[in-house]
Amino acid sequence: MAHRPAESVALSVLELLAAEAPIAQLDTLVEEAFRGCESAQDLESIRRLRQLGLSIHAQSRRRQQREAGLAALVDTARDLAMPYDLDGLLKVITRRARLLLNVDMSYISFPDDEEGYIYVRTSDGHTSMLSVGLRLPDDSGLGSNVLANPGPFWTPDYLADERIEHHPELDEVVRAEGLHAIMGVPLSHRTTPFGVLYVADRNVRYFTIDEIALMTSLGDLGGVAIEKARLLGQSTAAVSALELQSLRTEAGLQQTRRITEVHQELLELALSGGDVHALIREAGRQLGLELRLxxxxxxxxxxxxxxxxxxxxxxxxxxxxxxxxxxxxxxxxxxxxxxxxxxxxxxxxxxxxxxxxxxxxxxxxxxxxxxxxxxxxxxDSSRAATAVGHVRDELLDELLASPQRPPQQLALRSRRLGIDLSTPHVLVIARPECEAQGKAATWANLYAHRMSGLKRVHNGRAVLLLPGTDPGAAARSVLEELAPLLGNPVTVSAAGPVTDPTSVFHGYQEALRCLDAMTSLGAVGKAASARELGFLGVLLADNHDVEGFIDSTIGPVLDYDQQRFTELARTLYAYFETGNSPTYAAQRLHVHTNTVARRLERISELLGPNWQKPDRAFEIQLALKLSRIRRLLLDRAADEAPDNDS
Incomplete structure (x- = not known):
């Protein structure tokens, strides 16, 4: 082959570069020039021509690729500008990423900060395990690097890259997919990343600077488009909610107009003489209601x-x-x-x-x-019982007032209302241990009506005047009914029976004192009457029936002494004073111990076998002291009385 000077070879190289000929033609031209060249200087020149040619060819190819990438990116931006819902937009982004870099697959993941993991939202390409919804740890893998330092991060061979914080679960997914090269870029809103766009290839691959720049630009475009889609979705949802609210408001207004019209018709029917039955039927028919009055x-x-x-x-x-x-x-x-x-x-x-x-x-x-x-x-005049109820309440107010009206007037008023106060009645006071005055008032009205009695609500307490002779039973009945209805404790006291208008006031005062005594004794939430309080009943009773208390407690012993001239009461007194000791009692009485023992046996026959129980013994001691004091006072009064014969 004839020798070609370096200038001729250079011209041929330029012609090939201008024609964008394949790199193989350039190599062939240079090899032919090498074979025909004998000068060392020409060889060096041809070698430099080859290097310059290859460099120019590579730059031209890179420029062509960049232009193609930019064109594809512009086309992608145009595609992303179309209106999509979020899922549709994510599919477009992943498909475009896979095609732009000519990789095997692409996918997008979002972090869930509350649950501490990332999840795959969408993917494109042939995948087996990287399916939508897959959850992966958020503190490892390539994505954690992207989110920690927002910017592109790539690896030519994921499993062999020691820069990455590996996790067994994530490595297993990569291994199962056969992936090697992976690159991730952040999806950001302004400067805040909210997701990662990945491309992955099943071959070891070194991504070029142009490819990294292309992916970064796509990530920026995708982030803007995703944020726009989110805002559009929120706006659409808000508009839909407003439309729904508008429809509901309009329906509510129409419903309100209808209700108002029916209400006016019902009032006109009532004012024109319609009875309750007609109103209930008309309301049920017009409004589609089921009612019970x-x-x-x-x-x-x-x-x-x-x-x-x-x-x-x-x-x-x-x-x-x-x-x-x-x-x-x-x-x-x-x-x-x-x-x-x-x-x-x-x-x-x-x-x-x-x-x-x-x-x-x-x-x-x-x-x-x-x-x-x-x-x-x-x-309706048939409902005049409501007015009568007010009059009955006023009657009880007058019976409990001090000073009272003349008994004859009170008795006359009560008879006019169908109440005979000469028959036994009991006073009951119910005090709810909660803020329930309104409920207690309503219940008292119903209960008094049902029991043919009177009621009054004062200072949060319901006062009832009820027919009956057993105040304790009446108190317990009130407690058993009212406490469950209120769902809270109720303290109930009672007194009586009373058989005339003037004694109602005294019975009320006795019931009040009984209520105070129950509070002092810690009997809150219970029911009792003054009579059931034993000796406390004597202290609380307005008439202080001491004689009745003595007779009911030690009456059989006193009667036995009076009929047989014995000293059982004196023996009983000495027995208690000496600490329940028959021996000391005998010494104090100056009798034999056996005599005291026989007298105690007789007392047991008269008072019953349980007379030495603590509660019973206390009442017996109190009755003995009251009996002795009463006798001393009566004897003193007899001694101080003037002698009629003098």
Whole structure:
């Protein structure tokens, strides 16, 4: 082959570079020039020409790749600008990343800071274990490096790279997928990363600077697009919520207009003479309700629909709750109850099953129907018992007042109301140990009506004047009924019986003192009467029936001494004074010990075998002392009396 000078070879190299010929043609040209060259200087020149040619060719190829990458990136940006939901956008980003770098797979992960792991949100390419939803530890792997120092991080061979904090679970996933080269770039909103975009290849691969820059740009574009999609999703959700709220508001307004119209129709019906039954039927028909109206005494006045009747206990508790709250209250099984009132007057209780479960609607319905029903109840003369109830309450106030009106006037007023105070009555005071005055007042009204008695609520205590002769039994009955209804302890005291108007005041005072004594004794939440307090009954009783207490305690012993001229009472007194010692008692009485023993046996026959029990012995000692003091006072009075014969 003829020798070609270096200048000719250079010209040929430039022609090949200008024509963007394959690198193989450049190598062929240089090899031919080497074979025909004999000068060392020409060889060096050709060698330099080859290096320059290769460098220019590489730069041209890199520039072409960069231009292609930038074009693809622009196309990607245009694609990302389209409206997507978040899942659709993530799929576009992963697909574009895989195609841009010509890798086997790509995926996106988001961290869950609360749970302490990262999870794969979407992936693209042929995968086996890296499926959507896979959870991986957040403190290891390539992604932790990306999030800790926001920026691109890559490795040519993941499992062999010691820069990465490896985790067995994550390594197993990489090994199962057969991955080697992995690169991750942050997905950021402004400067805060919120996820990682990965590309991975199943070959050992060294990513170029251009590829890293391309992925970084794609990560930036993806972060902006994801944030925009999130904001768009939030805005769409907010708009949908506003539309739904608008529809609900409009429906609520229409419903309110309908309720108002029905309320006006019900009031017109009531004012035009319609009775309770007509109102209940019309309200049920117009509003699709099931209703049941209860009187103040718990009886059913009217109903419509298949609403079940409440038991007496449930009806009483419902009336207490609603009238104490002064508003409709929710009951079990989808029921509502509303107080039927006119001012301070309790006219009854309305139980409703609304057609809607919405609380505001149900409460409004109950309130408006109760208002309409209150009109005929207030106007109907058959419901005049409400006014009578006020008069009966005023009568009890007068009976408990001090000073009292003349007994004849009180007796006359009570007879006019159908109350005969000459028959035995008992006074009962119930004190709830909680803030439940409203409920106690409602219950007292129902209980007094049911028991044909009188009631008064004062200072948080319910005062009842009830027919009966056993105050203790009356107190226990009140406790057993009221405490479960309130769900709190109730202290109940009682006194009586009383058989005339003037004694009602004294019985009330006795019951008050009994209540104070129970509080002092720590008997809160219990029921008792002054009579049941034993010797405390003597101290609390207004008439201080000392003689009755003595007779009921040691009467058989005193009667035995009087009839047989014995000294059982004196022996009993000495026995207690000497510490229950028969020997010392015999010495004090100057009799033989056997005599004392026989007298104690006789006392046991008269008082019963349990007379030496502590409680019984205490009452016997008190009765002995009272008997001795009473006898001394009577004897002194007899000695000081003037002699009629002188």
């Amino acid at each position: 209860y009187a103040t005494d718990g009886t059913v006045l009217s109903f419509t629909g298949e609403l079940p009747e409440l038991s007496e206990t449930t009806a009483t508790a419902t009336a207490m709750d609603t009238h104490a709250a002064r508003r409709p209250v929710r009951l079990p099984d989808g029921l509502w109850a509303a107080p039927v009132t006119a001012g301070a007057s309790n006219l009854g209780t309305l139980v409703v099953r609304p057609s809607s479960d919405r609380g505001e609607y149900a409460e409004q319905i109950c309130r408006l129907v109760a208002q309409a029903v209150a009109v005929p109840l207030l106007l």
